[in-house]
Amino acid sequence: MSLDTQDVQKIAHLARLALPDEEVQTYQSSLSSVLELVEEMQSVDTSGVDPLTNPLEMTQRLREDEVTETNRRDDFLANAPHSSNGLFLVPKVID
Amino acid sequence: MYQQNIAALAKQLRSKDISSVELTQSFLSRIKDVDPSLNSFISVTEDTALNTAAEADKLIASGNAGPLTGIPIAHKDLFCTNGILTTCGSKMLHNFIPPYESTVTSRLKQAGTVLLGKTNMDEFAMGSSNENSYYGAVKNPWDTTKVPGGSSGGSAAAVAAGLVVAATGTDTGGSIRQPASFCGITGLKPTYGRVSRFGMVAFASSLDQAGPMARSAEDCAYIMNAIAGFDTQDSTSSEQATDDYVDTLSQPLQGLKIGLPKEYFDSTLNDDIKNTLMTAIKEFEKLGATIKEISLPNLKLSIPSYYVIAPSEASSNLSRFDGVRYGHRCENPKDLLDMYMRSRAEGFGQEVQKRIMVGTYALSEGYYDAYYLKAQRIRRLIKQDFVNALAEVDVIMGPVAPTTAFDIGSKTNDPVAMYLEDIYTLSVNLAGIPAMSVPAGFDNGMPVGLQIMGNYFAEAKLLNIAHQYQQVTDWHLQNPNLAKGA
Numbered sequence: 001m002s003l004d005t006q007d008v009q010k011i012a013h014l015a016r017l018a019l020p021d022e023e024v025q026t027y028q029s030s031l032s033s034v035l036e037l038v039e040e041m042q043s044v045d046t047s048g049v050d051p052l053t054n055p056l057e058m059t060q061r062l063r064e065d066e067v068t069e070t071n072r073r074d075d076f077l078a079n080a081p082h083s084s085n086g087l088f089l090v091p092k093v094i095d
Numbered sequence: 096m097y098q099q100n101i102a103a104l105a106k107q108l109r110s111k112d113i114s115s116v117e118l119t120q121s122f123l124s125r126i127k128d129v130d131p132s133l134n135s136f137i138s139v140t141e142d143t144a145l146n147t148a149a150e151a152d153k154l155i156a157s158g159n160a161g162p163l164t165g166i167p168i169a170h171k172d173l174f175c176t177n178g179i180l181t182t183c184g185s186k187m188l189h190n191f192i193p194p195y196e197s198t199v200t201s202r203l204k205q206a207g208t209v210l211l212g213k214t215n216m217d218e219f220a221m222g223s224s225n226e227n228s229y230y231g232a233v234k235n236p237w238d239t240t241k242v243p244g245g246s247s248g249g250s251a252a253a254v255a256a257g258l259v260v261a262a263t264g265t266d267t268g269g270s271i272r273q274p275a276s277f278c279g280i281t282g283l284k285p286t287y288g289r290v291s292r293f294g295m296v297a298f299a300s301s302l303d304q305a306g307p308m309a310r311s312a313e314d315c316a317y318i319m320n321a322i323a324g325f326d327t328q329d330s331t332s333s334e335q336a337t338d339d340y341v342d343t344l345s346q347p348l349q350g351l352k353i354g355l356p357k358e359y360f361d362s363t364l365n366d367d368i369k370n371t372l373m374t375a376i377k378e379f380e381k382l383g384a385t386i387k388e389i390s391l392p393n394l395k396l397s398i399p400s401y402y403v404i405a406p407s408e409a410s411s412n413l414s415r416f417d418g419v420r421y422g423h424r425c426e427n428p429k430d431l432l433d434m435y436m437r438s439r440a441e442g443f444g445q446e447v448q449k450r451i452m453v454g455t456y457a458l459s460e461g462y463y464d465a466y467y468l469k470a471q472r473i474r475r476l477i478k479q480d481f482v483n484a485l486a487e488v489d490v491i492m493g494p495v496a497p498t499t500a501f502d503i504g505s506k507t508n509d510p511v512a513m514y515l516e517d518i519y520t521l522s523v524n525l526a527g528i529p530a531m532s533v534p535a536g537f538d539n540g541m542p543v544g545l546q547i548m549g550n551y552f553a554e555a556k557l558l559n560i561a562h563q564y565q566q567v568t569d570w571h572l573q574n575p576n577l578a579k580g581a
Contacts, residue, residue: 012452031456037511063327
């Protein structure tokens with residue numbers, strides 16, 4: 001499986017990564033070589049084998065739906081690149 | 096002092112031959128002297144360390160000290176530490192000060208350890224050489240022209256150089272065992288779910304597991320006693336009871352059945368390493384163990400299965416880094432999309448971006464079944480291989496890596512060759528079983544690790560086996576000549 005430059009740009013967009021044009025080719029070749037490496041899987045017969053998602057086959061543990069955390073807004077905002085009046089600031093979304 | 100084990104140091108602390116503050120000062124000054132040539136630390140937390148040591152001395156004076164009180168350690172810079180910079184080896188988190196503490200670091204703090212700093216690592220734990228760190232490559236203390244392994248390379252190098260007594264690591268595909276092997280120390284990757292993942296920066300959540308890295312199995316056992324066990328904060332934490340990992344160290348190995356997978360000893364493995372490992376395995380026979388050849392037929396499929404599952408989970412986990420709530424944000428974004436795309440492209444290094452893209456592709460519409468689901472079906476075949484083998488034998492032994500530590504820069508242009516380095520470690524994470532790397536000799540002056548793999552929750556057995564071996568060998572007591580190659 002090898003990718004063309006358009007595939008790489010599409011994947012980069014889906015992954016929200018701005019790839020400079022000069023890097024598209026580098027990733028085209030490195031992503032293609034990973035896909036070649038994993039191609040070996042397709043020759044294995046896995047019919048009747050269920051996917052394994054958790055090695056211990058555990059199911060999701062649930063807890064009571066109750067408040068367990070205190071409000072630590074200021075602590076969390078301390079790491080924000082931009083914040084104001086207790087809110088995270090992002091570029092304007094709606095005109 | 097820098098080469099002493101936890102039990103010996105604890106004894107000297109309790110008998111007041113040395114105070115925790117003196118011990119801490121001495122290790123801190125050794126870090127200052129030695130680490131500029133290794134780069135094993137991203138942050139050294141001198142003030143916090145001296146304050147914690149003073150507290151430890153009070154506890155010792157009051158007679159309430161535990162076995163880890165006052166012992167200097169370091170954490171891989173992937174564990175969130177409240178109020179202390181946690182970078183995960185990335186520019187993305189160059190300014191991230193966590194407002195909370197991971198369970199592993201919290202339990203070790205509770206046990207009285209003294210944190211000296213946060214260790215270097217491959218960015219977001221993606222790498223087998225520690226060359227992928229935004230904070231620079233780490234050098235192997237045995238030869239500074241060589242890599243220490245990765246991704247927990249900073250922790251391994253720091254322990255091997257005697258800069259700390261023990262360190263934490265994490266292992267998603269071999270990131271505790273391979274650096275432990277390359278640096279000649281002992282490392283344990285516990286069963287998936289044995290140690291809480293709460294507060295670890297997530298890489299691949301169905302594979303990630305934290306564990307101890309130290310000179311000996313005994314020291315690893317002391318760390319395991321502090322960190323292992325159920326945690327309500329981690330939804331995949333196991334409720335199974337823990338063992339006392341120190342108490343069980345001295346059990347005899349008479350009657351132990353060791354399996355040697357033929358796929359681990361084929362032509363991929365370097366002959367010198369093979370001979371070193373066979374010599375080690377003879378020691379176990381002398382200790383009363385019997386050897387049996389076994390087969391793990393799907394071993395080779397662990398590479399494709401892992402390099403689909405791990406990047407897929409990473410692409411999902413790393414979507415949280417968006418420049419909004421923490422971490423790097425680009426300058427002057429023109430809109431929200433531009434902010435996401437440039438913040439992520441600037442904040443992540445190449446290997447991380449590559450793996451995010453591999454994962455994004457594998458999870459994307461039309462490819463999900465052929466890649467992600469297929470990889471998970473193969474994952475079950477790999478797990479079944481281990482279940483079958485461990486019904487016949489008690490433990491499995493083999494190499495940790497196909498070679499000893501390689502030269503810095505020698506594989507950076509061939510990423511697939513770097514991925515193939517992980518052939519002997521990945522399957523353990525896919526199956527979720529525990530495994531160790533134990534120093535077993537040298538090849539051309541570089542350490543060789545023996546991998547010991549066991550059944551689910553058999554950490555006590557693995558530590559016991561490694562400890563018994565370390566009673567009759569002294570590979571784990573060898574020290575690098577820190578001037579070499581510097």
